[in-house]
Amino acid sequence: MTTVQEAAAVRYGIWVACPAAGAAMAWGLKLAAGWITTLGWFPFQGVFELVTEMPEPWATLAAITVGAVAGFVFALFWASEMMSVEVSHARVTLRRDDKTFGFGRDEVESVFADGKQLVLLSPAGAELVREKSDLSRARLEQAFTGQGYRWRAADPFAGEFRMWIEHAPDLPADVNALFTARRKAISRYETEEAAELAREIRKRGVSVRDEKKRQYYRCAR
Template identity: 85%
Template sequence: MTTVQETAAVRYGIWVACPAAGAAAAWGLTLAAGWITTLGWFPFQGVFELVTDMAQPWRTIGALAVGAVAGFVFALIWASEMMSVEVSHARITLRKDDRTFDFGRDQVESVFADGKQLVLLSPSGAELAREKSDLSRARLERAFTEQGYRWRAADPFAGEFRMWVEHAPELTADVNALFTARRKAIAKYENEEAAELAREIRKRGVSVRDEKKRQYYRCER
């Protein structure tokens, strides 16, 4: 079995690097707060005026704490989007955000990378999974081909996708409702909610992909 995942330096380092970077950035802003208040066009003037009114050492302590917390939240989001891929001759297992997606060898016809998304296709051409990750495309390709899976250079059905519009006549009412809910999630940057809604759409026989916040779909064969 071959496992593809982020390096240990990334998986563990983000819990130190992100809070440290957040604290440093916040501290830097407190140093520049006095100058920023002289720039009438700069947004959040009230916040910077509040910062300049705070006495030391509370100004620095507060900035470091707020920055560290913001960095920790960013690390949480980053960690939730990390994915590990386990490939064996018999199975493919994707692990992401405490969720596991498992596929048997006979379920998977081929695999490819669409930008930062890993896509698994069934023998009928249906998308079994389309999951985003920052894993190296070369490492993924090597892992799958070494276990005998077919790796495609590109999506063989790319030309069949069409842009989704409200009440698309090709789609059922429940699928259109899921697309509507997903559009709202995308607009609010609720990435995990958008991903879960895409999984629900795929369960109903429709592939979905995004391009510049627009949703595209393909009715599966």
């Protein structure tokens, strides 16, 4: 079995680097607080005025603590977005945070990378999964081809995608309802909700991808 994941330096380093960077940025803003209060257009003026009024060393300690906590929260988000891919002759498993997507060898006809998304196709041409990944395309290709899977250079069905419109006549009512809900999630920048709705759409045999906040789809053959 071959496992493709972020380098250990990234997986573990973010827990130190992100809080440290957040603390450093907050400390820098604290040092500049007096000057920032003279800029009427700068947002959060009340916060910076409060900082300038706080006695030392509490002002510095508060800034560093808040920055470190913000950096830790960012590290949590980053870690939740990391994906690992396990490829064996018998099975493909994708893991992200608390989600796992697994497929048997006979379910996967081919694999390709569409930008930063990893896509697995079924023998019928349906998209089994389309998940965002920052993993190296070269490493993914090597992992799949090394286990005997077909790696495609591009989406063989790219020309079949059509832009979704309200109540698309060739889609069932429940799929159109999912697209409508997903459009709202995209407009609100609810990325995880949009991703989960896309998974539900794919379960119904309809592939979906985005271009500049527009949804495109194709039906399985």
